[in-house]
Amino acid sequence: xxxxxxxxxxxxxxxxxxxxxxxxxxxxxxxxxxxxxxxxxxxxxxxxxxxxxxxxxxxxxxxxxxxxxxxxxxxxxxxxxxxxxxxxxxxxxxxxxxxxxxxxxxxxxxxxxxxxxxxxxxxxxxxxxxxxxxxxxxxxxxxxxxxxxxxxxxxxxxxxxxxxxxxxxxxxxxxxxxxxxxxxxxxxxxxxxxxxxxxxxxxxxxxxxxxxxxxxxxxxxxxxxxxxxxxxxxxxxxxxxxxxxxxxxxxxxxxxxxxxxxxxxxxxxxxxxxxxxxxxxxxxxxxxxxxxxxxxxxxxxxxxxxxxxxxxxxxxxxxxxxxxxxxxxxxxxxxxxxxxxxxxxxxxxxxxxxxxxxxxxxxxxxxxxxxxxxxxxxxxxxxxxxxxxxxxxxxxxxxxxx
Amino acid sequence: xxxxxxxxxxxxxxxxxxxxxxxxxxxxxxxxxxxxxxxxxxxxxxxxxxxxxxxxxxxxxxxxxxxxxxxxxxxxxxxxxxxxxxxxxxxxxxxxxxxxxxxxxxxxxxxxxxxxxxxxxxxxxxxxxxxxxxxxxxxxxxxxxxxxxxxxxxxxxxxxxxxxxxxxxxxxxxxxxxxxxxxxxxxxxxxxxxxxxxxxxxxxxxxxxxxxxxxxxxxxxxxxxxxxxxxxxxxxxxxxxxxxxxxxxxxxxxxxxxxxxxxxxxxxxxxxxxxxxxxxxxxxxxxxxxxxxxxxxxxxxxxxxxxxxxxxxxxxxxxxxxxxxxxxxxxxxxxxxxxxxxxxxxxxxxxxxxxxxxxxxxxxxxxxxxxxxxxxxxxxxxxxxxxxxxxxxxxxxxxxxxxxxx
Amino acid sequence: xxxxxxxxxxxxxxxxxxxxxxxxxxxxxxxxxxxxxxxxxxxxxxxxxxxxxxxxxxxxxxxxxxxxxxxxxxxxxxxxxxxxxxxxxxxxxxxxxxxxxxxxxxxxxxxxxxxxxxxxxxxxxxxxxxxxxxxxxxxxxxxxxxxxxxxxxxxxxxxxxxxxxxxxxxxxxxxx
Numbered sequence: 001x002x003x004x005x006x007x008x009x010x011x012x013x014x015x016x017x018x019x020x021x022x023x024x025x026x027x028x029x030x031x032x033x034x035x036x037x038x039x040x041x042x043x044x045x046x047x048x049x050x051x052x053x054x055x056x057x058x059x060x061x062x063x064x065x066x067x068x069x070x071x072x073x074x075x076x077x078x079x080x081x082x083x084x085x086x087x088x089x090x091x092x093x094x095x096x097x098x099x100x101x102x103x104x105x106x107x108x109x110x111x112x113x114x115x116x117x118x119x120x121x122x123x124x125x126x127x128x129x130x131x132x133x134x135x136x137x138x139x140x141x142x143x144x145x146x147x148x149x150x151x152x153x154x155x156x157x158x159x160x161x162x163x164x165x166x167x168x169x170x171x172x173x174x175x176x177x178x179x180x181x182x183x184x185x186x187x188x189x190x191x192x193x194x195x196x197x198x199x200x201x202x203x204x205x206x207x208x209x210x211x212x213x214x215x216x217x218x219x220x221x222x223x224x225x226x227x228x229x230x231x232x233x234x235x236x237x238x239x240x241x242x243x244x245x246x247x248x249x250x251x252x253x254x255x256x257x258x259x260x261x262x263x264x265x266x267x268x269x270x271x272x273x274x275x276x277x278x279x280x281x282x283x284x285x286x287x288x289x290x291x292x293x294x295x296x297x298x299x300x301x302x303x304x305x306x307x308x309x310x311x312x313x314x315x316x317x318x319x320x321x322x323x324x325x326x327x328x329x330x331x332x333x334x335x336x337x338x339x340x341x342x343x344x345x346x347x348x349x350x351x352x353x354x355x356x357x358x359x360x361x362x363x364x365x366x367x368x369x370x371x372x373x374x375x376x377x378x379x380x381x382x383x384x385x386x387x388x389x390x391x392x393x394x395x396x397x398x399x400x401x402x
Numbered sequence: 403x404x405x406x407x408x409x410x411x412x413x414x415x416x417x418x419x420x421x422x423x424x425x426x427x428x429x430x431x432x433x434x435x436x437x438x439x440x441x442x443x444x445x446x447x448x449x450x451x452x453x454x455x456x457x458x459x460x461x462x463x464x465x466x467x468x469x470x471x472x473x474x475x476x477x478x479x480x481x482x483x484x485x486x487x488x489x490x491x492x493x494x495x496x497x498x499x500x501x502x503x504x505x506x507x508x509x510x511x512x513x514x515x516x517x518x519x520x521x522x523x524x525x526x527x528x529x530x531x532x533x534x535x536x537x538x539x540x541x542x543x544x545x546x547x548x549x550x551x552x553x554x555x556x557x558x559x560x561x562x563x564x565x566x567x568x569x570x571x572x573x574x575x576x577x578x579x580x581x582x583x584x585x586x587x588x589x590x591x592x593x594x595x596x597x598x599x600x601x602x603x604x605x606x607x608x609x610x611x612x613x614x615x616x617x618x619x620x621x622x623x624x625x626x627x628x629x630x631x632x633x634x635x636x637x638x639x640x641x642x643x644x645x646x647x648x649x650x651x652x653x654x655x656x657x658x659x660x661x662x663x664x665x666x667x668x669x670x671x672x673x674x675x676x677x678x679x680x681x682x683x684x685x686x687x688x689x690x691x692x693x694x695x696x697x698x699x700x701x702x703x704x705x706x707x708x709x710x711x712x713x714x715x716x717x718x719x720x721x722x723x724x725x726x727x728x729x730x731x732x733x734x735x736x737x738x739x740x741x742x743x744x745x746x747x748x749x750x751x752x753x754x755x756x757x758x759x760x761x762x763x764x765x766x767x768x769x770x771x772x773x774x775x776x777x778x779x780x781x782x783x784x785x786x787x788x789x790x791x792x793x794x795x796x797x798x799x800x801x802x803x804x805x806x807x808x
Numbered sequence: 809x810x811x812x813x814x815x816x817x818x819x820x821x822x823x824x825x826x827x828x829x830x831x832x833x834x835x836x837x838x839x840x841x842x843x844x845x846x847x848x849x850x851x852x853x854x855x856x857x858x859x860x861x862x863x864x865x866x867x868x869x870x871x872x873x874x875x876x877x878x879x880x881x882x883x884x885x886x887x888x889x890x891x892x893x894x895x896x897x898x899x900x901x902x903x904x905x906x907x908x909x910x911x912x913x914x915x916x917x918x919x920x921x922x923x924x925x926x927x928x929x930x931x932x933x934x935x936x937x938x939x940x941x942x943x944x945x946x947x948x949x950x951x952x953x954x955x956x957x958x959x960x961x962x963x964x965x966x967x968x969x970x971x972x973x974x975x976x977x978x979x980x981x982x983x984x
Contacts, residue, residue: 045554062968135635135727138724139724227930335835349865349891360867362865364864383636
């Protein structure tokens with residue numbers, strides 16, 4: 001305890017010694033994003049130790065993958081990060097394509113960019129809204145869902161599903177876009193752009209929000225890398241890595257010719273191609289505020305990418321191409337590929353013995369690694385900071401438990 | 403009223419007083435319960451509108467105006483659960499303690515001139531003190547629930563409410579000083595006339611202290627951003643985690659009752675009470691203020707004024723709740739101890755100095771009512787008589803008998 | 809794969825660490841001797857020119873053909889393979905390490921195979937190793953807190969092993 005008191009200046013205000021108490025937060029707790037259980041050891045309001053218990057949503061998708069062909073497993077990837085199912089589909093599809101050394105048509109490539117970036121927006125909207133909820137404000141959540149509904153409408157038109165799409169599949173897409181869809185998508189983007197300012201007013205620059213998130217749960221870049229944190233969590237700590245730019249060639253080839261700047265703080269500044277609110281004085285690189293802000297920037301960045309991909313897609317003449325057969329034979333060997341999903345780098349690993357059914361399937365979950373660092377971030381914070389920290393990691397239990 | 407029963411109908415004294423007490427209690431209870439229904443409905447509609455939704459639309463025909471009643475019936479029918487390890491007696495009485503505190507405070511709250519359950523010459527003191535008792539219900543609930551989350555909520559509430567009583571008390575003292583009386587009826591009556599007579603516009607210090615009061619009031623009734631005792635994202639539901647059904651709804655009635663109470667108190671202390679911004683009765687030549695023989699219709703108008711002002715206060719509370727995130731417990735304490743208390747203290751001193759050097763206010767002629775009392779207060783160092791001399795002039799004959807005999 | 813000369817350096821630094829390799833395939837991999845694993849990992853993270861500072865994933869693959877007809881045809885002996893996917897933040901390069909273990913220690917069914925934990929090298933390995941222990945049944949020596957992570961603590965067996973059979977009943981719930 002004395003160590004904690006030395007480390008954290010805020011705690012000096014609470015100097016009444018009390019007995020330690022074990023508190024169970026979850027799995028039915030309102031702010032644990034599904035079925036996460038946190039065991040807190042607290043001294044009054046101060047959390048001296050936090051331990052996450054996961055597995056409440058475990059269904060051993062990897063074992064299921066050993067009994068299905070590669071394309072048949074696509075719907076199971078939907079149910080991992082169910083808020084960004086398109087990105088999950090893409091991750092698995094690309095991994096199998098890597099093993100097959102298969103390249104999709106140019107048109108499919110741009111369509112994939114278009115769809116996954118839209119889904120990234122949808123996922124970050126939930127992340128943002130739910131984060132507001134974690135901090136005790138309800139309205140931003142509904143503002144976020146209002147816009148997300150429109151996105152889901154677009155997805156529904158494309159593939160018939162609102163949450164578990166299975167749209168991107170091995171070797172291409174299950175269907176082409178319906179007529180008039182691109183116009184509706186553009187209309188959405190035009191309508192959505194000014195709404196982002198609303199979010200910044202309600203949350204990013206809100207004095208109470210800044211007070212609650214700035215300098216809370218500071219994650220150093222070294223620790224982030226050591227724990228295998230990825231995505232906005234890693235970039236929030238100022239590490240300039242985005243697999244869309246730095247990943248393997250089969251993935252970066254998808255983004256060939258697209259202009260985007262990785263949302264990361266460099267020399268004290270975020271990329272400034274849009275009007276963003278200034279970084280508050282109290283915010284420290286790697287704290288909850290920065291993780292949140294990186295997500296907000298990625299929404300704008302994704303909108304940009306979507307606009308570019310709409311242009312490219314509509315310029316592509318040729319056919320979209322058919323996806324591979326349901327029971328396509330996989331060559332013997334293995335392939336591992338990580339893609340940049342909204343929550344972080346989602347890795348898929350496929351081992352094949354030459355039959356259509358993979359010998360072993362592995363999903364490396366980004367949120368799994370991101371959550372693993374949470375005990376470090378929560379040491380010595382207050383109970384109210386625990387939801388703030390967990391929310392800033394933006395975990396989805398479906399992906400962690402698989 | 404009691405005198406009316408005694409003198410005209412000839413009922414025995416004890417019976418008439420009891421009957422009147424019962425009547426007042428009945429009326430106030432209905433104000434709280436009915437108010438809670440209206441405010442819960444309003445909260446739903448306001449929250450919905452703020453969040454781009456419609457809120458209840460069907461129950462009771464249009465606007466879902468019967469939604470709260472439907473909820474009430476649902477709560478009545480709900481099983482009254484109690485955790486195994488709970489302290490049965492305390493667990494059961496806790497909601498009533500909370501509710502009673504909120505209810506009792508209404509006794510001394512005037513809704514218009516002389517429309518008050520029991521006029522007290524220490525009205526302000528009584529209301530603030532009794533309202534503070536509400537925290538006992540919460541602490542009991544938290545302690546008796548045998549749930550750690552409840553306990554956290556209760557301890558937060560205890561720390562928060564006790565701390566905020568300090569700046570709240572300081573803010574409340576300012577109008578008392580200006581009016582020279584702790585009697586809420588007198589304080590309200592001192593602000594009769596144009597809106598410039600309201601204490602909030604008395605001087606810059608009172609203007610600032612009104613906002614401090616409102617912040618502290620927000621904290622002391624546990625509304626966002628100070629709703630830490632029931633912070634649902636941290637403590638599940640805080641002190642009422644283990645409550646269900648009617649007992650749970652009593653906490654809510656108490657909360658909405660207190661919300662209305664502190665807003666009404668703000669209206670009386672700073673915003674002219676039951677006096678409208680324009681002295682209607684005076685302009686119409688009906689009476690001087692709402693004094694001696696003011697018709698009952700004017701009192702009713704006064705009630706409407708006060709309700710409107712309090713409703714605006716409650717509306718702002720709801721608006722804040724659905725807009726702002728929640729503060730953390732240490733930040734709540736910081737707000738209280740580092741900001742509210744020093745500001746309140748400084749403004750208190752400021753008002754005091756203003757009173758000494760600019761007793762009539764910046765505009766000559768305004769605040770004559772108040773000034774008269776103030777002079778008496780200053781010269782005769784708070785002699786009860788001179789204060790009452792002025793305030794008594796605005797009291798019905800029967801009331802005067804009671805005052806004098808006291 | 810950029811810069812493969814570190815493999816020669818690795819061989820020089822830790823003798824007998826690399827017992828197999830394929831640097832030409834999709835994901836270049838090195839097979840590491842199980843008793844040199846910890847040493848190798850530490851070298852790769854701290855001394856190697858390309859600092860592999862991130863451990864992305866640990867996978868255990870159970871090589872066992874349960875169908876006796878097919879089992880007669882396969883070339884490999886039943887074994888467990890642990891695959892480590894490493895990543896270098898600076899060089900943006902990845903590397904795969906493979907470690908081969910027997911399916912059971914000393915071929916005694918029920919005795920979990922053992923390998924040293926790399927938790928002391930990469931903190932992120934903590935949960936990944938717990939998951940592999942939970943689902944594939946590998947004992948990581950030196951892990952600070954090796955417990956089941958996804959399955960309940962009283963779960964029986966290791967689901968990702970090929971010969972795993974779902975229990976008929978778990979706490980009164982039907983399994984199959």
